[in-house]
Amino acid sequence: MLKLIIADDERMIRESISNIIDWNSLGIELIGSCGDGIEAYNMILDESPDIVLTDIRMPGISGLELVERISQTDMDIQFILLSGFGEFEYAKQAMKYRVHHYLLKPSNEEQIIESIRDVIKEYYHRRAFKDLQNRQKALTFHLHHSVLANIINEGIFMDDSAQPAWDVYSGFMDFCYTSYELCYLHYLEEPLLVSALGLIYEYMSKSAPGIAVYSLYVKNTLILFFESHQVSYEDLDTFMYRLSIEQQPVQLNYHRSTYPNLIQLIEAMTSKIKRYGMIYFMNGLKPVPICNYKNLIEKIEQLTTILMNTDIENRESGYEELENTLHDISNPDFLKQAGSRIIIKLTAGNRYGSSVEATEYLMTLNQQTDPAIIRNMLMEKISKTMADSTETSYSPFIEKVIQYVENNLDNPSLTLKWIAENYLYMNVDYVSARFMKETRQKFSNYLTTQRIQKAKQLLLEGSTEQIQCVAEKVGCGNNPQYFSQIFKKHTGMSPSAYIKQINGGD
Known part of the structure; x- marks a missing residue:
């Protein structure tokens, strides 16, 4: 439950607000009421409430002075200011300290409850956003x-x-x-x-x-x-x-x-x-x-270069030699360091994958402690990466479809029909059939996959944007709920849970 303090120098007002509202039903614990600003300030320091409902004019310290003092600390408290004075100057000063809830006396029960509910909603929104920022910072680190x-x-x-x-x-x-x-x-x-x-x-x-x-x-x-x-x-x-x-x-x-x-x-x-x-x-x-282990590192570097830059036959021999080299390493920490070097080099510049995939994989790899498991995971990942790196040749107009999707992922109205008829000037049924044949997937699945991949990239880069902004950038419009639904359907988790998993559960 969120903790609330009421501060007002008029005893009847304090008691009325305290008793007339069923605070528990709102998820609020009323932890105290104060008769002046000094008492309220000390109680805030001692009790660390989440919400303070305070009169603007009080002896000792006014409500505005109370807000100003708390704004200079690291405490994250939501204020509701209550006053019998309707001058704009009070509201203007309150807004300077990011106080958006300002009630005029006399306020009835419904008005106070409405403000409290707004504050609760804003509190949880800010906390969720702060948690996401912290996870993104940790992920970036x-x-x-x-x-x-x-x-x-x-x-x-x-x-x-x-x-x-x-x-x-x-x-x-x-x-x-x-x-x-x-x-x-x-x-x-x-x-x-x-x-x-x-x-x-x-x-x-x-x-x-x-x-x-x-x-x-x-x-x-x-x-x-x-x-x-x-x-x-x-x-x-x-x-x-x-x-x-x-x-x-x-x-x-x-x-x-x-x-x-x-x-x-x-x-x-x-x-x-x-x-x-x-x-x-x-x-x-x-x-x-x-x-x-200088010699081992030099050898791993050479073999990684072979995997990246030579023909298929040499890649296969390089893969076998790399497997034998890693097999000779028994230290799990060194194995993970070597594997991290290989994966990052293979995915640099999106040549053999993306930084999103590399980060997801490395987070999982770094949790392992058994050298045999680490080696098997590395060789499976390298093998799959090499297989995925084989260049696929598409028809020129299919390449155009793929490029158009990449450049217009933020368009929520993007369809293959529009691309075929207005960009390629071709029959949509023919384009759809060829797209399915060459990419081995339906256009809708390809589009969703690209949007989810772009969303992962935005989250991985440590963006401090809200989920709504990410949703807009990947073509889900002004609908973060829809974005979260398709993200969860595709990945098995919500965007915030994805960040938490990549961050090692922190």
Whole structure:
């Protein structure tokens, strides 16, 4: 139930509102009533209500001042303002703080209940949207973490004269135009790593919420890097200089540098850590080892290139050799790292699939712990990817249909009949029969599949748009309910459940 506080300096009004309405039937728990603004402010801090119904003019702190003070905190509270004054200026000030519910005294039971119901509806809508945003942020972090793990692997295992294939990864995150901070914390002993990292994560979540922090650990050194977000890092530097871990035998040594982009940061960082045999890329507080199996990585890279760029006969021999190579790897973490590299390279640029499919697959792969299961999953995925990559030749007018669908997915009125008659100037029955023969599916099924794939891509990219906006972009018009229905029918889950699953259930 949602928690409600009533604040009004007139006792009769407080008691009338408290007693005249059946709050339980509305899903509301009335947790208190206050006679002035100061009492209401203190109760809000103590009880963290979801809704506050308050008079505008009260002694101590007015209702508007109460709203202003709470707006400066991280509390997400819905306000309903109650006043005997009808001047527009009050409503104008209230709207400045995103208060949209404003009732004039005397208000009857129906008016108050209507406002409460509107607030409840808005509350759950905002909470659902916030949950979706958080899941999308977490999904983006997991995807970026996987991409960075591959790049760091490349930087470690490559010769000094070689460069990672930045263009392969550019579709997943920005490497060129965003500046980053790189921090080193020396002399941190491994048993104290989790404690130190926990304190740093806690500090960053408060001082820089929403900024993803990536971390590595190698030879008693904790390395952190994150997107630049401040003009001054004096507070961060002070925190790091003063960081003290119980049982740490020596003083920690801290250093921070700014890099104009992620490419330069990674190149500088990997040049320093590549000489070590064991490097840990932290996944939260869990250290994930990057084993310096240079020869194996080079061989896997070569075989992946063979799968991508050679004829069918050589692909088959390359596939067999890759299977034998993976069979010799018993470390599950290294197997998953190798598999992630292969899948990302095969799907880069949508050549052998899409980033949506790659992310769905990698999330499932990363949950496995048995090396045999990981190997089987990898080889099945690679085999299917290779089979799907075989180029299919369509008739020129069928290619035009496919291209037209791709360019007009947001059109809710898109039909094969319209395309045939108004774009191709051909008989719709003939086009339909040829489309079915060449693509081996009906046009309606193809159209729905493309719309669902586009929707997945929008959700995967961490878009903060509402479901309604996604629905419009994939041709479901102003009807998010219809979009959710076809999405669930096609995938077996709602859009929000899909995001949750891709996010590992978080």
